[in-house]
Amino acid sequence: MTQTMVKSPGTEMAFIDEVCSIPGGEAVRSCIQCGMCTGSCPTANKWDYPPRKAIAMVRAGLRNELLSSNSMWFCVSCYSCTVRCPRDIKPADIMHALEIISIRSGLSTKRSRTPIMYQCFVDSARNYGRVYELGMMIKLFMRTNPFSALKLAPVGLGLFLHKRMPLKPSRIKGIAELKAILDKARALGGAK
Numbered sequence: 741m742t743q744t745m746v747k748s749p750g751t752e753m754a755f756i757d758e759v760c761s762i763p764g765g766e767a768v769r770s771c772i773q774c775g776m777c778t779g780s781c782p783t784a785n786k787w788d789y790p791p792r793k794a795i796a797m798v799r800a801g802l803r804n805e806l807l808s809s810n811s812m813w814f815c816v817s818c819y820s821c822t823v824r825c826p827r828d829i830k831p832a833d834i835m836h837a838l839e840i841i842s843i844r845s846g847l848s849t850k851r852s853r854t855p856i857m858y859q860c861f862v863d864s865a866r867n868y869g870r871v872y873e874l875g876m877m878i879k880l881f882m883r884t885n886p887f888s889a890l891k892l893a894p895v896g897l898g899l900f901l902h903k904r905m906p907l908k909p910s911r912i913k914g915i916a917e918l919k920a921i922l923d924k925a926r927a928l929g930g931a932k
């Protein structure tokens with residue numbers, strides 16, 4: 741891992757300042773690198789750089805290495821790390837800040853479906869005002885790996901039989917207002 745103390749492309753900010761500029765990201769400055777978050781994280785064994793190391797990389801300016809890794813995309817927001825952190829840091833919020841910068845920078849990895857899943861989620865919310873689960877999942881699998889849908893077919897069938905997954909989408913009232921909110925979020929720097 742080579743150390744590159746560079747300013748973030750397109751900004752005058754160092755990487756740590758870029759992360760701190762996103763709500764939740766500013767906690768990187770308080771971390772004492774105790775490793776409790778990594779030890780508590782149920783998915784850490786899948787991360788290229790687990791939570792403690794990811795935070796260290798922000799502080800070391802290792803922007804491209806971290807933003808193009810699969811690390812933050814494996815955070816499932818379980819908050820186990822948060823209840824154990826001795827500095828009252830919410831590592832999940834830092835990871836979500838990294839996700840935002842990663843998408844904005846065009847560096848998000850293809851080794852995780854999560855970036856595409858977020859886009860499918862927002863598209864569904866824009867179109868219907870709520871998540872149309874069947875449509876969202878079909879779109880996700882078509883854009884990632886259609887064959888992996890077969891593994892989830894029994895789950896989908898079970899949901900359908902219990903009337904928990906409608907075949908047709910329904911649209912909420914007031915969709916225009918919701919679109920305006922999403923447009924505003926995008927204008928404020930949210931991912932496309």
Ligand code: SF4
Pocket residue numbers: 770771772773774775776777778791792795821824825826827828829831
């Ligand atoms: S538990 Fe908190 S202080 Fe310790 S490494 Fe993780 S974020 Fe930093």
Ligand code: SF4
Pocket residue numbers: 777780781782783784791814815816817818819820821822831832835
């Ligand atoms: S919130 Fe994210 S980083 Fe923290 S323990 Fe859960 S999966 Fe790991």
